[in-house]
Amino acid sequence: MILIKLGGSIITNKEKPLSARRKTIDNLSKSLKKIDEPVIIVHGGGSYGHYWSVKYDMHTKERKYDLRGVAIVKNSMIELNKIILDSFLKNRLNPYCLPPTDFMSGNKPIAKKVKEIQKIAKSGLIPVTFGDALWYGQNKTFILSGDKIMTHLAKILKPRLCLFALNEDGLYSDLKSKKLIYELKGEKPSISKNKMDVTGGMTRKVDEATKIAKMGMNVFFVNGNKPERIVKAIKNKKYEGTLFRGKRNV
Ligand code: IP8
Secondary structure, three states: OEEEEEOHHHHEOOOOOOOEOHHHHHHHHHHHOOOOOOEEEEEOOHHHHHHHHHHOOOOOOOEOOOHHHHHHHHHHHHHHHHHHHHHHHHOOOOEEEOOHHHOEEOOEEOHHHHHHHHHHHHOOOEEEEEOEEEEEEOOEEEEEOHHHHHHHHHHHHOOOEEEEEEOOOOOEEEOOOOEEOOEEOOOOOOOOOOOOOOOOHHHHHHHHHHHHHHOOOEEEEEEOOOOHHHHHHHOOOOOOOEEEOOHHHO
16 A cells, blocks of 8 residues: 655645646646555645645644634635545546544544545545644644654555655755755755745655654655656656655665
């Protein structure tokens, strides 16, 4: 089984509020059609969820945020999710929409529910979940990042591979020359911070990828604008991107 995160910067135009990159999403759907292994999809918030989270000053910390913000962030994620689901359907995939409230209780995953997601994926349906604003308890809410969901799912389901589709070729050792890091064997690269992203952007991704690799699984960062790279990585052909080699494979 494969876990795939479609980053917010690949499925939306982060420069423009509430704009989905529909052509890119369609291309990603077409590539997913070529994968003959159970997959689970997680997607990010991009210029939908993050746009509103910034406006309402909402973060990953559990707090009493503006309720209007909670409602609007959730609504925007449903809107983006619907665009993804429609693209999957149009491209003859069978998505199964799973908001994170279906398998999260507060900030903890419900193991029994997560295991059910695997069964759904093995049936041929494609579970699709996403980062969201979530109820924590005691009138507090928080933003759950799709990257964090990847770690929760990986920990319980132990997929063969976790893949993050980005708007970049992978991680660069030098931002100016865009020199790609092909492989990391446990070491954690340093990343510059991005203020636009309430869940931590690339820093969060690297943190979660490192955690997943430490649990033993391989994690790939690939360019989602070149979806054939996703298919190649999954089919164990030549990979182009950054591989966080899982501890069990080092
Ligand atoms: O883009 C966060 O998900 P991410 C979603 O995966 C929201 O960090 C609601 C901002």
